[in-house]
Amino acid sequence: MNSTGLPPLTWLRAFEAAARHLSFTLASQELNLTQSAISQHVRSLEAFLGRELFIRRTRALQLTEAGANYLPTVREAFDLLARGTRSFTGGDPGQTLLVQCNMAFSVFWLAPRLPRLYAQHPWLTLNISTAIWDPERSAHDAPVEIRFGRPGDMSQTARPLPANTMYPVCIPQYQNGAFDLKTARLFDCSGMMGNWEYWSTATNTPFDQSNTVNLASTYVIAMQAALHGAGICMSHDAIAADLVEAGQLVRPFEGAAKLPEGYFLLSPASHDETPASRAFVSWLDREITAMHGNHPRTGTPFEK
The missing domain is CATH 3.40.190.10 (Periplasmic binding protein-like II)
Structure with missing residues (x-):
């Protein structure tokens, strides 16, 4: 046991996500880690605690009694950290959204439409970050990302925008x-x-x-x-x-x-959504649909 008596945060995150989904695979997709990494983090946490947290069945997980008892403590700790962070930063993250966006899409598509976004959601603060090369390295802090690339290079959770x-x-x-x-x-x-x-x-x-x-x-x-x-x-x-x-x-x-490449939307899982992310993604969907009506060559609205 370390000097603080606390396990690493990454182990706790892996446990909480796996417990919520009852799946290492879904937890790995949410946290952008491999399934084996999630499994290893959970095993490390179990070794740290000296208790098994899951019953591992074929293609299924089940919380043990110890896991079910420990889960509320972990969730309460994450909630406390979130509340403390909001208080410390002095802002409401529910009204502020960081979007990492392809630069050309930001300049030629997104920026000209921002007046309509703010007219519909005047409370929203939108921070836009762009990356030309290797966007994966700089996207971790952005809840929403619009990425450009080949379909085969995108994760399963990425939603394709209309074919270009x-x-x-x-x-x-x-x-x-x-x-x-x-x-x-x-x-x-x-x-x-x-x-x-x-x-x-x-x-x-x-x-x-x-x-x-x-x-x-x-x-x-x-x-x-x-x-x-x-x-x-x-x-x-x-x-x-x-x-x-x-x-x-x-x-x-x-x-x-x-166009062989395309734009893809990476948005938060439902439990990580905020009012800002929901407002932005819904607005984006409506704008894409409207553009489809004006420009038939843009294809269909978001493919689900």
């Missing part, structure tokens, strides 16, 4: 309206599967491979280059549809293809 359609965009005046891929300066986001070559193949559009594509680490830079008349940028509905509708950008070629 990709196509080139530029300002109406570019090349005096006589758009030519052979002479245009091309822009794209680096590291994308849905790039110029993919689009040209999917749409059967001739593409000169010798025409060098200018790459940026985020669509924000590539799209800004197009908006300032530097060239033609490969883009997609979520970040370009509003600008096309407003006439700031045009689609110089008819061909469009389904």
